[in-house]
Amino acid sequence: MFVVTEFRPQETIERLSEAWSRPPTFAFLPGRSSFTPAQAEEALRALPEPLQRDHFALLTSGSTGVPKLVIGSRARSEHLTDVLHEVQHSGPVRETILTLPLSYCYAFVNQFLWARTQSRRLVLTGGLAMPGLLLEALKDADHAMLCLVGSQVPLLMEHTKGNRYPGVIRVHFAGGRFPQERLDDLRALFPEARVFNNYGCAEAMPRLTIRPAEANAEGAVIGKPIPGAELSASPQAELLFRSVYRAVGQIVNEVFEEYGDETWLPTGDLGMPMPDGQWRLLGRANEVFKRFGEKIAVPIIAATINPLWTGQLASYRERDQRGEEGYVFVLCPQPEAGVLNGMLQALQRSHPRTHWPLRIESVGKMPSLANGKIDSNALSGLPERVVHWRLSG
DSSP states (O other), X not given: OEEEEOXXXXXXXXXXXXXXXXXXXXXXEOSSOSSOHHHHHHXXXXXXXXXXXXXXXXXXXXXXXXXXXXXXXXXXXXXXXXXXXXXXXXXXXXXXXXXXXTTSHHHIIIIIIHHHHTTOEEEXXXXXXXXXXXXXXXXTOSSEEEEEOGGGHHHHHHHHTTOOOTTEXXXXXXXXXXXXXXXXXXXXXXXTOEEEEEEEOGGGSSEEEEEEGGGOSOTXXXXXXXXXXXXXXXXXXXXXXXXXXXXXEEEETTEEEEOOTTOOEEEEEEEEEOTTSOEEEEEEGGGEEXXXXXXXXXXXXXXXXXXXXXXXXXXXXXXXXXXXXXXXXXXXXXXXXXXXXXXXXXHHHHSOGGGSOSEEEEOSSOOXXXXXXXXXXXXXXXXXXXXXXXXXX
């Protein structure tokens, strides 16, 4: 057992490829993490003897914020890439362009491992942190697949400046809200691409559903489970899953917990089934709460203003002066007065006052996690926030 830490892209790929081809179980850690290789080595010693070979571990904080190593089976994950190859219609794809850290389960499986099992080319870039390299890769793309998170779209549009990249034929989103309202922009940017909404979690390793963008007009609809995966909802709308590709267990505080074959595992989200077999997300468990006795679903309220806003949108929770639960919307960059007024009018038309945010703020730059998602936990502590509107009374 040993540890691979994400560092220089080419060196990381070489070490990962070597680790994957050798029997001992290994851990793959992000380059920026307070969880050290020494801690990972110590944690892996908690694995039962049968799992000390032919497995791998990825670091995630999941929905709890507590660092944990999720243990995957190499055989299951390779099988999943074969399934993804079919359901994502990846036959014509010749290469996949990397824009996310490979230590993120979505990129690790959908790009590194898929490229390895399907004998495709993995194109390394610095992502949006190094836009010059990324734009060069997009310009030279040859029947390419791109994997993104929704929060990257405004930055991508800013850097591409109206250019078109017909060499990209597949664009996948996962790891956050699907940017349904930006489909026209994405289709103009990638005129030959099919766009997909992917849903899953690290414990699923990571895919549970896939939906072609055109299959539904609502971004919260995640589609139907892929072959081998099942979804269920508890009476409290907690979204649960079972999957033949799922992780075998997790290590938290150096204690190994095995996932049972028949156990329904939590995704960390709330959701509900639709009559046609698709599923609709209601939000993360911490994004749905009661305010003055009424259920508030922040993603549903955000969907009201998303069509009016081309920048980034996030939120964080806060109690008001009465001690009632509430939330704050954060925009990036600062909105113009007309756009802000349009948002407020949309909120007024669509939602009762008790559902409105406590404030609308903006920041010059959204804080981000290593996997490219917005770091919502850091939003409330940013000192440079600008308050544009405040709920009175």
